[in-house]
Amino acid sequence: MKPDAQPVQILAISGSLRARSSNTALLQAAIVLAPVDVEIRLYGGLGVLPHFNPDLELHEPAAVTDLRQQLQACDGLLISSPEYAHGVPGVLKNALDWLVSGEEFVGKPIALFNASPRATHAQASLSEILTVMSGRIVPEASIDVPLMGRNLDADGIVADPELAIAIHTAISAFAIAINSSCLNHR
Numbered sequence: 648m649k650p651d652a653q654p655v656q657i658l659a660i661s662g663s664l665r666a667r668s669s670n671t672a673l674l675q676a677a678i679v680l681a682p683v684d685v686e687i688r689l690y691g692g693l694g695v696l697p698h699f700n701p702d703l704e705l706h707e708p709a710a711v712t713d714l715r716q717q718l719q720a721c722d723g724l725l726i727s728s729p730e731y732a733h734g735v736p737g738v739l740k741n742a743l744d745w746l747v748s749g750e751e752f753v754g755k756p757i758a759l760f761n762a763s764p765r766a767t768h769a770q771a772s773l774s775e776i777l778t779v780m781s782g783r784i785v786p787e788a789s790i791d792v793p794l795m796g797r798n799l800d801a802d803g804i805v806a807d808p809e810l811a812i813a814i815h816t817a818i819s820a821f822a823i824a825i826n827s828s829c830l831n832h833r
Contacts, residue, residue, distance in 0.1 A: 655822045657687045658721035662728025662739035662769075664694045669762040669794040670727040673814075675801035677725065677760070680815045685822045687725065690717060699744035711745045719751040723825045724782070725818075727760035730769030735776065743776055753781040756828055758788035758821045760814075763795040783828075788821030790814070 659678070661671040671689075678687045695710050697703070707715075718724065728739050746752050757777055761770050774784060790813055794804070804810050 654683075655685045655723065655825050656721045657681075657685060657723045657725050657818075657821070657825075658690055658717050659687050659725040659727070660690045660693065660739070660742070662693075662726065662736045662773075664736075664738055667800075668729070669799070670729055670760070672799065672801045672804060673727045673760050673762045673792055673794060674725065676804035676810070677814050677818055679801065679805050680811055681818045682815070682822060685818055687818070688717070688721070690714070693738050693742055696738070696742055696745060699741050704748060714742060714745065715749055715751055718746065718749075718755070721755075723756040723758065723785075723821055725758045725760065725821070726773065726777075727762055728766075728769055728773060730763065730766035733768035735769050735772050739773075740776070743780065747780060754828075755782050756821070756825050757782045757784050758817065759784065760789070760817070761791045764791040764793055765795065785821055785824040788817050788824060790817045 659674040661668055661674050663670045665671070674689055678689065681687050692710055692713060696714065697708050697710065728735060759770060759773060777784060792810060792813060799807070804814070
């Protein structure tokens with residue numbers, strides 16, 4: 648637990664807008680499987696963010712301000728993203744572009760979940776983008792979860808003992824890394 652005895656706050660972002668997204672289901676399962684001293688909140692505004700336009704930064708749209716505030720309020724960021732044409736989905740890249748000029752991303756601990764271990768290009772690209780933006784990827788909390796072709800929703804993921812243990816272990820490792828980071832920045 649963080650030094651001030653408050654639960655670790657994690658903002659989860661799915662890079663998919665699909666209603667039955669395995670990435671979203673994976674994050675919903677992580678919410679259920681998180682240790683008791685960790686609260687994970689799923690960001691729901693990805694699809695309403697306007698296209699990034701640097702000319703709008705001085706008069707930022709409300710959806711962008713909301714994203715910044717949620718990122719500022721969290722202790723860590725958890726992202727699960729599909730791969731589209733060997734890259735990061737446009738909606739996720741758009742959200743990250745809005746955050747490039749802000750300070751709320753600098754040094755933020757980040758865990759990456761991958762619902763399709765074949766999605767190596769998007770994971771590599773996402774890692775590069777986040778590193779350039781000065782985010783701090785936590786390798787011990789970043790995992791591949793083989794969901795491809797299994798058609799599992801969040802309940803199905805939670806009910807699978809092997810998947811549940813892997814997700815719980817990754818979230819626990821993420822909380823430990825966040826707590827260590829908090830102690831080091833005191």
